[in-house]
Amino acid sequence: MTSxxxxxxxxxxxxxxxxxxxxxxxxxxxxxxxxxxxxxxxALTGFETLHQPGQMLMLPYEWADDDAxxxxxxxxxxxxxxxxxxxxxxxxxxxxxxxxxxALAEAELVRGxxxxxxxxxxxxx
Amino acid sequence: xxxxxxPVDYIERTRDQYxxxxxxxxxxxxxxxxxxxxxxxxxxxxxxxxxxxxxGIYKTGQVAFHYKDDTSFRIIDTREPTxxxxxxxxxxxxxxxxxxxxxxxxxxxxxELAREGFIGSLAERAYAFMGGIYSSxxxxxxxxxxLANRIVRDGVDVVLLVPV
Numbered sequence: 001m002t003s004x005x006x007x008x009x010x011x012x013x014x015x016x017x018x019x020x021x022x023x024x025x026x027x028x029x030x031x032x033x034x035x036x037x038x039x040x041x042x043a044l045t046g047f048e049t050l051h052q053p054g055q056m057l058m059l060p061y062e063w064a065d066d067d068a069x070x071x072x073x074x075x076x077x078x079x080x081x082x083x084x085x086x087x088x089x090x091x092x093x094x095x096x097x098x099x100x101x102x103a104l105a106e107a108e109l110v111r112g113x114x115x116x117x118x119x120x121x122x123x124x125x
Numbered sequence: 126x127x128x129x130x131x132p133v134d135y136i137e138r139t140r141d142q143y144x145x146x147x148x149x150x151x152x153x154x155x156x157x158x159x160x161x162x163x164x165x166x167x168x169x170x171x172x173x174x175x176x177x178x179x180x181g182i183y184k185t186g187q188v189a190f191h192y193k194d195d196t197s198f199r200i201i202d203t204r205e206p207t208x209x210x211x212x213x214x215x216x217x218x219x220x221x222x223x224x225x226x227x228x229x230x231x232x233x234x235x236x237e238l239a240r241e242g243f244i245g246s247l248a249e250r251a252y253a254f255m256g257g258i259y260s261s262x263x264x265x266x267x268x269x270x271x272l273a274n275r276i277v278r279d280g281v282d283v284v285l286l287v288p289v
Binding site: 001002003004005006007010011012013014018020022023024025026027028029030031033036037039040041043044045047048051053054066067070071073074075082083085089090091092093094095096097098100101102104105108109114116117118119120121 | 129130132133134135136137138139141142145146153154155156157158159160161162163164165168169172174180183184185186187188189190191192193195196197198199200201202211212213215217218219220221222223224225227228229230231233234235237238243244257263267268271283285286287288289
């Protein structure tokens with residue numbers, strides 16, 4: 001599945017299903033199980049209906065009644081405003097959603113580690 | 126009203142943004158030629174379906190992802206409630222993923238499709254990582270092969286990839 005058409009075209013996977021939604025919604029909208037079921041079902045259908053390597057299904061669902069959301073993506077809000085980098089600073093410490101999550105994970109580590117967390121070595125390391 | 130604007134071109138907008146910020150140009154992965162291909166060996170209604178998502182999903186009790194080329198992944202039990210799933214990522218708005226992880230990691234959706242019989246079953250283990258990894262070499266050389274080995278061992282017939 002993808003919501004970034006140009007990037008997926010460049011990556012050129014065997015098959016894909018494109019959903020024209022804002023990033024962060026590749027598989028649907030929050031708390032809309034009925035809509036999301038249609039979206040994921042239609043995407044999966046591509047496994048049976050696409051037969052040419054590199055083909056992409058264009059899913060028919062729309063995010064909103066109009067496409068105004070597209071104008072502001074990664075662009076300044078007005079001509080006088082500067083581009084900004086809204087991404088947060090990157091460092092190598094775990095970024096928990098809540099402090100409670102941190103406490104639970106640290107308690108788990110004290111008990112012997114996270115069996116379902118998998119860290120990979122560098123190639124050739 | 127139907128869509129009037131074309132799809133957002135994230136390559137063009139990232140190029141503009143990086144240029145305006147004085148960053149060196151972003152290097153996109155480009156794969157030329159025909160991609161590899163395998164036909165589905167049986168109908169979806171008989172397939173065990175796997176799920177791999179790059180939206181930074183972890184489960185409470187697991188260590189969260191960090192934001193500096195974190196190539197680790199988390200194994201998520203698809204039979205457990207999605208209310209224990211969390212989302213962490215530096216490059217997209219997490220509001221909706223935190224409210225309902227199914228928007229980037231559709232476990233409930235796939236379980237529903239399995240109950241209906243549209244797919245044969247959902248694999249017991251799904252895999253999640255945080256896709257903001259700037260080293261495509263590490264993804265290609267370590268993360269992708271490791272995930273591929275795991276899903277083959279899990280006996281899945283087909284995998285739904287859900288990037289963000």
